[in-house]
Amino acid sequence: MTRSQTGKTKRRLPDGSHITVVTADGDRVPVEISVATVSLSDESVIYGIFRDISEQVEREREFKATTQRLQLALEGTNTGVWDWNIGTDNVRWTESLERLVGIEPGTFEGTFDAFAEYIHPADREKATATVEQAAETESRFQTEYRIQCKNGSQIWVESRGEIYDDGDDTKRMVGIVTDISERKERETEVTRKTEAMEKAPMGITLTDPSQSDNPLVYTNEHYCELTGYQESEILGRNCRFMQGLETDPEPVVEIRDAIDNEEPVSTVLRNYRKDGTVFWNHVTIAPIRDENGEVTNFVGFQEDVTDRIEREEQLELAETVFENTQDALFVVDVTDDDTFRVQRVNEVYEQLTGISNAEIAGKTPTEVVGDEIGGEIESHYRDCVKRRETIQYLEDIPVDGESRQWETKVTPIIEEGNVEKLIGAMRDVTEMQNV
Numbered sequence: 001m002t003r004s005q006t007g008k009t010k011r012r013l014p015d016g017s018h019i020t021v022v023t024a025d026g027d028r029v030p031v032e033i034s035v036a037t038v039s040l041s042d043e044s045v046i047y048g049i050f051r052d053i054s055e056q057v058e059r060e061r062e063f064k065a066t067t068q069r070l071q072l073a074l075e076g077t078n079t080g081v082w083d084w085n086i087g088t089d090n091v092r093w094t095e096s097l098e099r100l101v102g103i104e105p106g107t108f109e110g111t112f113d114a115f116a117e118y119i120h121p122a123d124r125e126k127a128t129a130t131v132e133q134a135a136e137t138e139s140r141f142q143t144e145y146r147i148q149c150k151n152g153s154q155i156w157v158e159s160r161g162e163i164y165d166d167g168d169d170t171k172r173m174v175g176i177v178t179d180i181s182e183r184k185e186r187e188t189e190v191t192r193k194t195e196a197m198e199k200a201p202m203g204i205t206l207t208d209p210s211q212s213d214n215p216l217v218y219t220n221e222h223y224c225e226l227t228g229y230q231e232s233e234i235l236g237r238n239c240r241f242m243q244g245l246e247t248d249p250e251p252v253v254e255i256r257d258a259i260d261n262e263e264p265v266s267t268v269l270r271n272y273r274k275d276g277t278v279f280w281n282h283v284t285i286a287p288i289r290d291e292n293g294e295v296t297n298f299v300g301f302q303e304d305v306t307d308r309i310e311r312e313e314q315l316e317l318a319e320t321v322f323e324n325t326q327d328a329l330f331v332v333d334v335t336d337d338d339t340f341r342v343q344r345v346n347e348v349y350e351q352l353t354g355i356s357n358a359e360i361a362g363k364t365p366t367e368v369v370g371d372e373i374g375g376e377i378e379s380h381y382r383d384c385v386k387r388r389e390t391i392q393y394l395e396d397i398p399v400d401g402e403s404r405q406w407e408t409k410v411t412p413i414i415e416e417g418n419v420e421k422l423i424g425a426m427r428d429v430t431e432m433q434n435v
């Protein structure tokens with residue numbers, strides 16, 4: 001306080017004070033006051049300098065607003081910023097980075113080692129070495145690693161940083177850390193699915209209908225094994241290169257119509273391998289659509305079903321023979337405990353014996369013709385199973401109470417080392433025996 005000439009006490013503002021003055025126009029202007037005392041002969045004079053600091057105040061206000069917006073943006077994008085003073089080993093984290101690792105704002109310990117502690121042990125050495133090397137060589141770095149959060153959970157982050165020059169001799173590095181857990185999760189998912197497709201035990205192919213002639217854009221390992229082609233030899237070609245002279249036109253038309261109508265289709269057709277051999281291919285094709293329902297690709301599954309088709313063909317042939325032969329035929333199932341149950345008989349058997357398929361199927365010989373004759377029949381079957389070869393014998397089996405003689409031939413059907421069935425053929429030789 002000082003005493004003025006009028007004797008009133010005035011408040012003296014210290015040097016460097018900021019005040020707001022109101023101009024004659026009524027504008028409010030922020031000013032900074034500088035004060036200097038000058039000695040003039042025997043008097044000391046105090047000078048006050050008023051400086052308009054509107055621009056500086058505006059800049060500070062903008063800086064504060066920008067910082068606030070940046071903080072919001074960092075939080076919103078799960079990103080944190082760090083600043084490492086390499087000389088003093090002082091590390092500063094933004095609040096958003098502290099939140100990212102699950103600690104309270106203002107509680108980060110503030111050193112490089114403290115930062116390293118948050119990195120997953122499996123990634124720690126590589127991540128810290130990357131940062132330290134970039135600091136040493138004054139270069140930029142970008143790396144990905146896992147962070148162990150305070151609550152025990154784990155996140156994947158992408159970390160980027162570079163040396164920062166703030167004009168003095170202090171060497172600093174600044175960088176950002178972004179939570180990329182979701183992207184990583186998606187990448188892992190894609191890798192898992194691609195791996196599953198690649199290793200699937202059936203051919204998998206993808207075509208791109210947006211390209212001319214719907215060419216192959218992907219084939220898995222099994223498809224290459226199945227066809228004998230390398231992926232590079234067939235990518236870009238339409239799958240019809242697998243067809244040839246022995247390919248029936250019907251399934252090809254079926255596939256063409258389904259593709260034209262963007263519908264799934266499943267069919268079996270003859271295809272050719274690279275070495276010219278033919279196989280039966282069970283092809284299943286389905287359209288893949290995007291979120292708008294547009295077909296982006298077709299996926300095809302290929303399976304070599306040659307064995308199955310050939311077995312079916314053989315069975316069909318056997319069936320024809322079974323039903324058209326002149327002999328009475330029967331098939332017997334052999335169970336593990338050597339019980340013999342008739343599986344089926346043919347029409348000739350039904351006519352000659354008067355026993356229908358419905359009556360005899362599922363029964364043992366004893367159940368059909370009684371203990372004595374049934375027992376004899378079963379002992380022949382046991383003999384056949386033991387010898388594992390075709391046997392032939394004469395037997396008496398009455399028909400309608402009348403004694404008749406049969407020449408019977410029984411053949412074992414061996415599957416995986418076991419006699420699973422017996423096929424029998426009987427011929428009525430009563431008249432011949434009488435002669």
Ligand SMILES: Cc1cc2nc3c(=O)[nH]c(=O)nc-3n(C[C@H](O)[C@H](O)[C@H](O)COP(=O)(O)O)c2cc1C
Nearest residue numbers: 207238239240242243255256283285298299300302
């Ligand atoms: C994904 C996909 C996989 C296919 N896989 C086969 C295949 O393994 N063997 C085959 O003969 N045709 C396959 N085709 C069918 C042919 O590429 C073609 O569509 C078919 O021959 C009918 O068309 P086209 O009459 O123009 O030849 C596949 C088609 C697609 C879209």
